[in-house]
Amino acid sequence: MTTGPLGSGSPRGRGRGYDWLERHALQLTALLTAAVLGVMLYLPVGVVFAEALFLDGRLSLAHFREVLTDPFYFGVLASVFADPLAVGSHYASLVDWILAGFPSFRMGLFGFTAYQAALSTVASLALGLPAAYILANYEFRGRRTIRSLTILPFVLPGIMVAVGFYAMFGQAGTLNTILGVVGLGPFRFIERNPLAIVIVAHAFYNAPLIARITVAAWESVDVRALETARSLGASPRRAFADVVVPQLLPAITTGALLTFIFTFMTFPIVLALGGLQLATVEVWVYARIQRLDFAEAATLAILETIVSLALTYAYLRYESAQAGMSRAATPPPRERLFPDLRTVLEPRRLAIVGYGVVALVVFVGPMASMVIGSVTDGSGFTLRHYEFLVQRQAEGATYQTLPWPAIRNSLLFGVATLFVAMPMGVVISVLTTRSGRGRDQSGRWATVIDTLAMLPLAVSGIVFGIGLLRGLVFGIPLVGGWRLQVTGVVAIVAAHAVAAYPFVTRNVSPLLADLDPSLVESARSLGASRYRALLDVELPLVASGIVAGAAFAFAISIGEFSSTVILASGGDTYTMPVAVERYLGRRNGPAIAMGTVLLVITGLSFVVVDRVGGRFERD
Amino acid sequence: MTDLTLEGVSKLYEETAALREVDLSVADGEFFTLVGPSGCGKTTTLRTIAGFEEPTSGSVRFDGEEMTGVPPEDRDVGVVFQNYALFPHMTVAENVGYGLRFRDPPAGTSRKERVSELLELVDLAGMGERQPSQLSGGQQQRVSLARALAPEPSLLLLDEPMSALDARLRETLRRQVKRIQSELEITTVYVTHDQAEALAISDRVAVMHAGNVEQVGTPKEIYRRPATRFVAEFVGDNNVFEGEVLERSGDEIRVRISSSEFVLPDSSGVGDAGTGLESGDRLTFCIRPEALTPTAETNRFPVTVETSEFLGESVRVHGRWNDTPIVLRLEEPPATEELTVGFAPNGAHVVEFDVDFDAEFE
Incomplete structure (x- = not known):
């Protein structure tokens, strides 16, 4: 240790042990x-x-061969996995299928899981992008609150959302109650069309995610870049396509990829709303475990993980390629949503109102229905559901x-x-x-x-x-x-x-x-x-x-x-x-x-x- | 009392070399400046001294004691950064006192006394309770200086401390830094890209370029006798000429550039290495603008004026002679587009020459 020009700069005295601990x-x-x-x-x-x-203590691919060649898991692809070298016959059957006008085919468990994930991604985009458009372009009361509420689904337990969907769309649910007022129903939404309900529930989770990512990208568009494009002769539409869209696309792609990954791995939602007849890979794995068939469960789980890891890797690569995009100084200004009453009837604003109603049913409906459902039964206000819980606690x-x-x-x-x-x-x-x-x-x-x-x-x-x-x-x-x-x-x-x-x-x-x-x-x-x-x-x-x-x-x-x-x-x-x-x-x-x-x-x-x-x- | 030695210090990032075999020695109490364009390795050198980076090879010694491998917190150095790097969640006094959590203040002073002593030193007495964000840039930089000095470091390292400040404030602060440095007699390494600042403030200067030290010397030596073409062009305005040696006789070298002839003194920087210099060899020399005047009687040539900038005390004229850019310092803007200037032989300084081996063996 060297000494300072004005005297000694000695380190403060402290125990050696403590010093070592702190350093390390x-x-x-x-x-x-x-x-x-x-x-x-x-x-x-x-x-x-x-x-x-x-298998029996020896390294074996038997489990994988079994799963991969089982049409139950891989549908029509199973025959491809069974005999991967017979390219000719696979090609011929693909041509036959196309010539026959794309008839429906057996997807298998993995195919179905990917299919419902793809549908869920489309639904989430359809619900999320309008929300992003409104949040980024219009000023209205509660805009900031709604923008920060988009983070809420991240922390909502899947099983609870499933309960919310029961409370909203179930036979005694809110939607049927409302429809009953005008003399319709009751409809068995969940039982009749479980896939649609599962997809809406997935959209409940992922549309806010897509909206959130897209709004952030939209707000980081520099208004000066738009103004430059306009001053160089671009029409508003053209400036939007040339300046805004290229900045939104990465965000939308990121959101869609994440949604696909999340919904590919979906579990509690499908378990609670779909049951086994609508099983995804994850639900089936759970069912195998309950039947103590661990080897098959593990094999399925590994195959699922390979798919989701590949997707996650793609996502991370994509995300890092997008890193370093400009962060804006001045985002474009926002328009008032409803400057006065008459404007409500403009087609654009009517569409926004229509979207608002859909959003209310999908996003607010399930949570509100759950809260309301917990204190009501068919005949009105009641605390008996909570009483049941208390009683169960006391006597169970x-x-x-x-x-x-x-x-x-x-x-x-x-x-x-x-x-x-x-x-x-x-x-x-x-x-x-x-x-x-x-x-x-x-x-x-x-x-x-x-x-x-x-x-x-x-x-x-x-x-x-x-x-x-x-x-x-x-x-x-x-x-x-x-x-x-x-x-x-x-x-x-x-x-x-x-x-x-x-x-x-x-x-x-x-x-x-x-x-x-x-x-x-x-x-x-x-x-x-x-x-x-x-x-x-x-x-x-x-x-x-x-x-x-x-x-x-x-x-x-x-x-x-x-x-x-x-x-x-x-x-x-x-x-x-x-x-x-x-x-x-x-x-x-x-x-x-x-x-x-x-x-x-x-x-x-x-x-x-x-x-x-x-x-x-x-x- | 501390001196500093760097010996053969190299730093490689992946494949590229940020420092190549840098040798430097800074005497006790010296104000030593590293100057060069961005990317020249000056900041890497400073960070290596501070211990934020370890050299790939070579040795850094304080008072002869090897510092390689010693973490920054044990090196006893004070560092001031360009962007002040004040802790935004602490008051000015807490910032200045931070280093005293780890090192005792000088005997007989309490931590609190030491902090107000330092704030006084940088003319910020009574500002201790402010938040850094409430201070101006210049004030923040003074807090940063006080913070670095509070634990009485053996070395003071300043990394472009003035770059974020405006020109006038920079000059005031630089005088203040210089005053404090000589008062404390603390060994100081100062990094800047501003050659004028380097000349104004330093005892000695090292000019760096592409990871190499091009020249070490007093400001006067650097300015008057640049060792390389790079130093000649980087430090101050300069006119650089390349020509062919015609004849070497007595204490004169005659040089030809296109069709003109110039006479230079033989002592102007050729030195011992130049003993082999003969007719036919290439030679580079420079002349400072102030040595290039319309009134000089020797080495005259015509200059076509392109622009002139009024600087107040003088006028800087940019022009051209054949293909060579020329910069002049005149008292008045030139009245004509064409003017003839010249220089006294001892106004020229030879920076590079290339002994033509082919010619020797022919």
Whole structure:
């Protein structure tokens, strides 16, 4: 240590051990995170792979051959997989099919899953793009609120949305009540056309996502670019096509890709609304697990994961290719939506009103119906659904699903998830953003870490659930008679944390990346360790992202269904979504009441997200 | 008391070299400036000294002590960045006091006293409770300087600290930095792309170009006796000529450029390496605008005037002689489009020459 020109600049005295700990705190957290991910994410996924790849202890592709050549799973493609080299005959049958005028054909389970995902994507675009157009181009009361509400579906548990759709479209649902007033119905919407209802439910989730991404792109169009195009002679329509559309397309494509991925992996919605006759891959995997047919479940899960990983990879590549698009200084001005009463009758505004009605039915209807449904029955106001819950709590047998343990478990797991997911998410953000790596290191490692860390987004809860169950819950034998076994609460919290931390990372990373790297460098040259610089400088400045990430993590945990339903089966570690699913089908009233409780709790965490999201001004 | 040595420091990013075998030594208490165009490696050099980047090869030593591998927080350096890098969530006083969380203030002073001492030093006494955002750019940069100096670093590193400020403020602040530096006698490395600033403020200057140090010297040496064509053209206005040696006799070199002949003194930068210089060799020399005057009696040639800029105390005239761009400093704007100028032989400085080996062996 050298000395300063005015005297001695000696480091403050502190214990050696503490000093060492502080210097290495970041590395230690990173190691712990890697350990949790290794044991709780990669190991279970590996177990699923092993389950699918080994037959009687030997490496075998028999499971895959069986599934791939089964028309039940792959429809007409099964014969292609059965004999991939017979190109001639496949080609001939394709020509025959075209010549016959595209008759319907057997899609198989995978084909159907992709088909419903494609329909859901189209429906989400059809519902989302008009919303984006209105939000980006018109000024009206509540515009900002609606814009921030588009984040809500992210935190809504799928099973609860399914309950909402029952309350809206069910035989005793709101829509039938309204139609009954004018003497129509009742219609059996869900029973008669489950696919349509499932697709609308998917649109409920994904249309806001598409709208959100598209509005953001629309608002980042620089009005000066439009004005330049106009001054160079472009008509308004032409300027829109040449300036606005090229900036919207990447956003729309991103939204559509994400929607397809999400709906390809859909589970609770289809399970609750469609049942087995409308099974997607995910639902079928769940059914196989319940019949203890793990090998087949694992094989299906692996095939599904390969598809969704390929899609996610395409999405990430696409997203990174779009990165660095200009951020606007001045977005185009917004028009008043309804300057006066007469304008309501203009065709354009009539269309907007019409869209508003549809949006009301699809987006507001299910949630409102659920709340209303929880306090009404056919004859009017009632509290008997809630009374049932209270009574069940008081008198129910231990093997029955009780409301209070579900609520308590959900809250407990949510809080525990926070404590695990926050440090994981933050440390991954730090490791993958520039301010953490230092300017001189190449981005290659960061990309690798980023991809590995984002795996939970591409691996469905079901796959993960089987892996956990077969691997850690049943136990993995280690050398020396030890067993690696993680069960019950620990397994569920770990599963939730693994599902939740990407949301922490996604909220913290952009803010962290925006921080001036010289802030950390200043702190370090003044004597702060890397960890102290994180604590003193970076974390306070990205506080909004951290709180938003925490709210997301909490909401994800509260709403997580897929892996919880597997891990909680048979035990008393069920959560609110699991309880809702168990009530649903037997007694809709209590399920709706339970769903309302779930809505209130997720709604609260949404309020937190909204309160802090983007509010914190740095300069 | 600290001196600084860089020996053979190279820095490679993937395939490209940001620094190539840089050797520098900065004496204790010296104000040393790294100057060069953007991408020349000056900032990388500074960051290597601070420990934000590790050199690919070579050694960085403070007082002879090897610093490679020592993290920035243990190097005892103060750094001031171009964009101030003040912690926006802390007050001015908290910013200045941040380094004192890790290092004790000088004996006999409390942390609080040290902070107000430093704020006084940079003429911001009483501003401690303000938020950084409430200060002007110049004030923020002074807070940043006070923060860097508070823990009494052995080295002060300044990375283009004035670039974000307007011209007038830059000059005021630069005098203030210089005053504080000589008061504290702290070894200082200053990075700038502004050659005028480098000449004005430094004890010694290193001119960098494409990862290499082109020349190290006092401002006077750099300006008057540039070692390379790059330095000649980068530092100040200059006129660069390329010609062929006609004859070398006594203490004179006669040089031909197209059809004109010029006479240069033999001592003008050729040095020992130039002993082999003979007729037929190529030679590059430069003449500062102020040495190129209409009244000079020797080495005269005609210049076609293209533009003239009124600078107040003088007029800068851009013109052309054949294909060579010419810049002049005159007291009055030229009255005609064509004027004849000349220079005294000792006004020229030879920067490069190329001994023609083929000619020697013929």
